[in-house]
Amino acid sequence: MGLLRRIRTAGRVAEPAPPRPDEQVPQKARQLAGSAQVRCVDAGSCNGCEIEIAAAFNPVYDAERYGARLVASPRHADVALVTGPVTRNMAEPLRRTVAAMGEPRLVVAVGDCAIDCGEFAGGHGVEGAVADVVPVDLTVPGCPPEPAAIVAALRRVTGR
Amino acid sequence: MNAIGYVAVAGQVMAVVIGAPLLTGWMRQVRARLEGRAGPGPLQPWRDVRKLLRKEPITPVGTGPAFRAAPALLVATTVVAAALVPLLSTDTPVSAHADLIVVVALIALGTLALALAGLDTGTAFGGMGASREMTVASLVEPTLLLSVFALSIPAGTTNIPAIVSSAAHAPARLASPAGLLAIAALAVAILAETGRIPVDNPSTHLELTMIHEAMVLEYAGPDLALVELGAQMRLTLLLGLLSSLFAPWGIATSASWAALAVALALLAAKVLLLGAVLAAAEVFWAKVRLFRVPELLAGSFLLALLAVTASYFLNGAA
Numbered sequence: 234m235g236l237l238r239r240i241r242t243a244g245r246v247a248e249p250a251p252p253r254p255d256e257q258v259p260q261k262a263r264q265l266a267g268s269a270q271v272r273c274v275d276a277g278s279c280n281g282c283e284i285e286i287a288a289a290f291n292p293v294y295d296a297e298r299y300g301a302r303l304v305a306s307p308r309h310a311d312v313a314l315v316t317g318p319v320t321r322n323m324a325e326p327l328r329r330t331v332a333a334m335g336e337p338r339l340v341v342a343v344g345d346c347a348i349d350c351g352e353f354a355g356g357h358g359v360e361g362a363v364a365d366v367v368p369v370d371l372t373v374p375g376c377p378p379e380p381a382a383i384v385a386a387l388r389r390v391t392g393r
Numbered sequence: 394m395n396a397i398g399y400v401a402v403a404g405q406v407m408a409v410v411i412g413a414p415l416l417t418g419w420m421r422q423v424r425a426r427l428e429g430r431a432g433p434g435p436l437q438p439w440r441d442v443r444k445l446l447r448k449e450p451i452t453p454v455g456t457g458p459a460f461r462a463a464p465a466l467l468v469a470t471t472v473v474a475a476a477l478v479p480l481l482s483t484d485t486p487v488s489a490h491a492d493l494i495v496v497v498a499l500i501a502l503g504t505l506a507l508a509l510a511g512l513d514t515g516t517a518f519g520g521m522g523a524s525r526e527m528t529v530a531s532l533v534e535p536t537l538l539l540s541v542f543a544l545s546i547p548a549g550t551t552n553i554p555a556i557v558s559s560a561a562h563a564p565a566r567l568a569s570p571a572g573l574l575a576i577a578a579l580a581v582a583i584l585a586e587t588g589r590i591p592v593d594n595p596s597t598h599l600e601l602t603m604i605h606e607a608m609v610l611e612y613a614g615p616d617l618a619l620v621e622l623g624a625q626m627r628l629t630l631l632l633g634l635l636s637s638l639f640a641p642w643g644i645a646t647s648a649s650w651a652a653l654a655v656a657l658a659l660l661a662a663k664v665l666l667l668g669a670v671l672a673a674a675e676v677f678w679a680k681v682r683l684f685r686v687p688e689l690l691a692g693s694f695l696l697a698l699l700a701v702t703a704s705y706f707l708n709g710a711a
Contacts, residue, residue, distance in 0.1 A: 236676075236677060240427055240429075240676075243429050244429065245426075245429050245430075245431070246429035246430075247429060247430050247431040250431070264444075264447055265444050266440065266443065266444055266447075267440045267444075268437065268440040268441045268443070268444040269444075270441075292428050292429045292430045295425075295430045295431050295432075297425070297430065297432070297433050298425075298430065298431040298432055298433050298434075299433070300433050300437060300440060302441075303598060304598070305597070305598045305599075305600060305603070305606060305610065306610040306611070308451065308453075308610065308611055308612060308613040308617070309610075309612075309613065309617060311444070311448075333451075334613075335448045335449040335450070335451050335613045335614045336448070336449040337448070337449075
């Protein structure tokens with residue numbers, strides 16, 4: 234009963250949808266037509282970006298309303314959200330994860346570390362940025378990027 | 394008369410195939426609203442299926458015929474069961490073959506095909522999911538059978554259309570202790586069979602807690618579309634069966650176009666209502682621990698057994 238009252242008083246917590254981002258939709262994303270299953274790969278991140286990704290799928294930002302959904306297997310996924318500089322131990326798992334995804338597939342590099350190694354550039358355990366290991370289709374800059382920026386990138390993929 | 398019967402069978406199959414993704418989308422939307430989300434809209438599962446059908450098919454290295462045949466077998470068994478079960482009409486050309494045991498066996502065959510596919514992938518999670526699914530299935534199938542037996546005793550037959558049409562003519566029978574016990578038992582069995590909370594969580598990402606999802610981790614593209622469609626169709630079919638058995642009002646018992654149209658509208662209303670109740674209940678429930686699942690299912694089996702006993706003795710006295 235307590236939960237029922239909370240549901241009634243909270244009502245809708247999702248923020249109103251911002252206007253659709255006007256950047257170009259990647260060619261491969263057109264074939265997805267409003268549905269994108271997302272697999273997260275932590276390639277060596279400090280987990281700051283993971284917190285923001287989790288926030289992007291919470292009821293406030295609600296990335297699911299644009300047709301993006303987190304899935305448990307790269308075989309089910311269309312989009313890989315890769316965070317962090319790619320460490321030596323994660324380079325091969327990252328390659329295999331992307332190879333396990335069926336075409337059309339997109340790789341989104343989330344956060345400054347994924348784009349250019351950020352804070353960790355030149356570290357002895359760092360293999361390189363995500364683009365040095367797998368081809369990247371979209372980038373989300375920021376350290377960490379705001380959930381709204383992650384949602385905007387996912388909306389460019391789903392086109393909604 | 395025959396034409397109407399064939400249209401009724403085709404209508405049942407089409408209602409389950411087309412309605413299944415819509416039901417899933419509707420349930421996700423109800424759940425999203427209760428969680429304060431905006432939700433992707435009830436058409437999202439259809440978008441997912443369309444996208445998956447366009448994707449590249451992948452056959453993982455080392456998988457064999459069991460892996461390849463399972464998605465088609467899952468959908469095919471569900472389609473046959475949807476043709477047999479009296480969702481719209483009890484008077485169809487195939488209703489003489491719609492035996493309870495056949496329908497439960499068809500559902501079990503789909504479960505078995507998917508479990509074999511999970512084993513065939515050779516991955517740790519596939520095998521684990523298959524073993525869990527068979528554990529749950531071995532407890533659920535007897536409950537499905539027994540709870541419908543409780544209704545078949547007063548009807549004097551195990552033919553499902555005959556059970557439904559006799560219940561439609563004597564609705565007081567459904568409010569008897571036997572009927573109420575059978576409803577509770579069948580509802581729990583359906584929750585377990587379709588992998589919903591509290592037995593399994595269909596939206597989990599944690600492999601260690603998965604049952605159904607763990608078996609299908611290796612599917613991709615069109616195969617995954619079939620597996621998802623099959624799972625959604627089973628949910629629609631079983632909710633439809635539940636509503637046919639316990640709320641048989643409106644199901645066409647004679648061959649007439651008007652009765653068929655009314656039956657279709659009422660079937661949609663009943664299944665959508667059941668789906669909304671299930672989605673709302675899932676917001677309030679948590680998944681039970683895996684080791685507690687057999688206790689839950691043994692409880693539902695006990696209810697079904699009591700329903701059969703009550704049905705036998707109370708009817709014998711009357």
